[in-house]
Amino acid sequence: MRKYIVKKVLLFIPAIFTIITITFFFIRLAPGGPFDKDKNVPPEVLQNLERYYHLDEPLWKQYIRYITNVLKLDLGPSFRKPSYSVREWIVLRLPVSIELGIYALTFALSIGILCGFVSALKQNTWVSSLIISLGIIGICIPNFVSGPLLALFFGIKLDLLPIAGWDLPQQKILPSLALGFIYSAYILRIFHSSLTEVLNKEYIRTAKAKGLSQSRILIVHASKGALQPVVSFLGPAGANLLTGSFVIETIFHIPGLGREFVEATFNRDYTMIMGIVIVYAVLILIFNLTVDIIQGWLDPRISYD
Amino acid sequence: MLKINNKGKLSASLIFAVLIFSFLLPHIMDLSIERQDIELGAVRPSFEHLFGTDILGRDLLARVLYGIKVSFWIGLSATAVALIIGVTYGCISGYFGGWVDILMMYIIDTLYTIPFSMFVVILMALFGRNFYLLFLAIGAVEWLTMARIVRGRVLSIKQQDFIASGKVLGFSNTRILIKHILPNTLGIVIVYGSLTIPQVILLEAFLSFLGLGVQPPMCSLGSLIREGVEVMEEYPWLLIIPSVVFISILFLLNILGDALKELLPESKT
Numbered sequence: 001m002r003k004y005i006v007k008k009v010l011l012f013i014p015a016i017f018t019i020i021t022i023t024f025f026f027i028r029l030a031p032g033g034p035f036d037k038d039k040n041v042p043p044e045v046l047q048n049l050e051r052y053y054h055l056d057e058p059l060w061k062q063y064i065r066y067i068t069n070v071l072k073l074d075l076g077p078s079f080r081k082p083s084y085s086v087r088e089w090i091v092l093r094l095p096v097s098i099e100l101g102i103y104a105l106t107f108a109l110s111i112g113i114l115c116g117f118v119s120a121l122k123q124n125t126w127v128s129s130l131i132i133s134l135g136i137i138g139i140c141i142p143n144f145v146s147g148p149l150l151a152l153f154f155g156i157k158l159d160l161l162p163i164a165g166w167d168l169p170q171q172k173i174l175p176s177l178a179l180g181f182i183y184s185a186y187i188l189r190i191f192h193s194s195l196t197e198v199l200n201k202e203y204i205r206t207a208k209a210k211g212l213s214q215s216r217i218l219i220v221h222a223s224k225g226a227l228q229p230v231v232s233f234l235g236p237a238g239a240n241l242l243t244g245s246f247v248i249e250t251i252f253h254i255p256g257l258g259r260e261f262v263e264a265t266f267n268r269d270y271t272m273i274m275g276i277v278i279v280y281a282v283l284i285l286i287f288n289l290t291v292d293i294i295q296g297w298l299d300p301r302i303s304y305d
Numbered sequence: 306m307l308k309i310n311n312k313g314k315l316s317a318s319l320i321f322a323v324l325i326f327s328f329l330l331p332h333i334m335d336l337s338i339e340r341q342d343i344e345l346g347a348v349r350p351s352f353e354h355l356f357g358t359d360i361l362g363r364d365l366l367a368r369v370l371y372g373i374k375v376s377f378w379i380g381l382s383a384t385a386v387a388l389i390i391g392v393t394y395g396c397i398s399g400y401f402g403g404w405v406d407i408l409m410m411y412i413i414d415t416l417y418t419i420p421f422s423m424f425v426v427i428l429m430a431l432f433g434r435n436f437y438l439l440f441l442a443i444g445a446v447e448w449l450t451m452a453r454i455v456r457g458r459v460l461s462i463k464q465q466d467f468i469a470s471g472k473v474l475g476f477s478n479t480r481i482l483i484k485h486i487l488p489n490t491l492g493i494v495i496v497y498g499s500l501t502i503p504q505v506i507l508l509e510a511f512l513s514f515l516g517l518g519v520q521p522p523m524c525s526l527g528s529l530i531r532e533g534v535e536v537m538e539e540y541p542w543l544l545i546i547p548s549v550v551f552i553s554i555l556f557l558l559n560i561l562g563d564a565l566k567e568l569l570p571e572s573k574t
Contacts, residue, residue, distance in 0.1 A: 027427065240422075273427060280423060
């Protein structure tokens with residue numbers, strides 16, 4: 001197990017390196033520069049700016065400089081926010097996004113698994129068909145639709161919850177629900193079908209024959225096996241959660257990294273884009289590794305060689 | 306192909322009806338997506354304007370119908386891009402096997418870990434919001450799964466006797482691939498292609514929502530939802546109507562895709 005983790009972490013390095021390289025040249029290939037939007041910049045000032053940010057050097061020199069700096073954990077100065085370095089800015093914004101992601105994931109898992117249990121307990125009743133149909137509709141409602149609709153009904157029409165900001169606890173409810181909503185529908189569907197499948201296995205029949213109660217069978221015996229597909233779904237869902245945060249943080253005016261990323265791409269803030277891409281790549285790799293480890297714990301048959 | 310279940314048939318006919326409407330209604334009702342009436346401004350849905358109008362007095366029904374057309378057009382063409390790349394890649398990887406296969410699949414696995422939607426955002430923001438770039442970018446993201454599935458299918462086809470006899474007869478690899486293997490992947494390609502369409506429509510709407518997709522004066526369902534969000538406090542129908550239409554279309558496409566998936570031999574176990 002430890003060997004497996006070390007191997008995986010060592011494989012991170014070439015992956016991150018590839019991502020940095022691709023992104024670096026990808027961004028520089030694009031027409032236009034970060035200072036195009038500033039009107040009436042005298043040529044001398046522009047020249048000084050470019051010299052300050054080393055934009056006047058040949059590309060390969062800039063690339064080597066950037067890689068060396070990244071190794072020293074220095075992500076450079078922001079092009080558009082001169083008083084901050086990219087690292088300071090990320091340290092400021094990342095915790096907000098992580099907090100939002102954790103709330104959303106917790107919400108999605110608890111609702112999805114709870115509904116999955118209920119629908120499996122009440123098989124072939126109207127309750128179960130209602131839950132299943134809600135799940136089918138749920139996976140058709142992406143973040144950028146559920147977010148505004150939740151804001152409209154609970155924020156504006158019913159005036160129950162605030163729809164902007166990220167300071168008070170009640171401001172965090174709607175964005176978390178909006179971000180987690182579609183994943184709760186996916187988890188519900190996956191958990192329902194895997195639970196139904198597990199319930200047809202022979203060891204469950206044995207448990208029933210021993211006279212155990214329905215809920216004990218579900219929670220103690222069936223759920224560990226049935227959770228596996230849910231956990232493997234979480235891997236790709238982690239990456240999607242990041243993309244979802246671009247939208248949700250923009251809609252609800254949350255000062256997180258997702259909104260920062262969208263702004264940085266619009267402003268051509270090269271170093272900021274690069275910095276955020278690196279942070280996201282590391283996050284996704286760590287998340288996938290965690291999912292791998294949990295999967296091994298749920299199913300001891302998985303080997304890590 | 307005719308054994309598709311009733312839910313699938315129903316959703317297929319509804320999708321067809323929606324498409325017919327989106328092409329015919331604008332002509333019948335003389336709708337235009339650009340005609341403005343600033344004095345009228347935003348009005349609620351009424352007999353005159355079934356879906357109401359936006360702040361510039363443009364008819365929302367016309368814009369939604371246009372958005373549906375754009376969404377389907379991008380859905381189909383980007384799926385076509387994804388199909389061409391994915392099928393070619395999958396066929397080569399599966400047919401030649403050995404180290405070629407190992408390398409090509411390693412590349413796919415690596416690409417899977419990259420947060421692709423971020424790259425699409427960067428691509429669209431930096432390289433200009435070009436309509437053709439849009440579905441090229443989306444297609445380039447969606448081909449991975451297709452390549453994997455086609456490769457799996459090719460691996461099992463190439464074990465069969467008729468491929469061996471083709472080789473004995475001295476057919477070239479290209480001929481075997483194009484004439485004998487490709488037609489046999491068709492079923493699975495159609496099914497997964499139909500499952501890719503809603504994914505593509507979703508990604509396009511996501512980009513348009515961020516302002517990176519379809520640019521004015523054109524509109525898509527994603528850009529209509531974005532416009533609706535900006536004014537949802539005063540004119541909620543501008544958000545609700547495009548959202549409901551968008552959800553319904555995704556719903557129909559997903560039901561159809563699931564129904565087609567049941568036709569595959571793999572799922573009949």
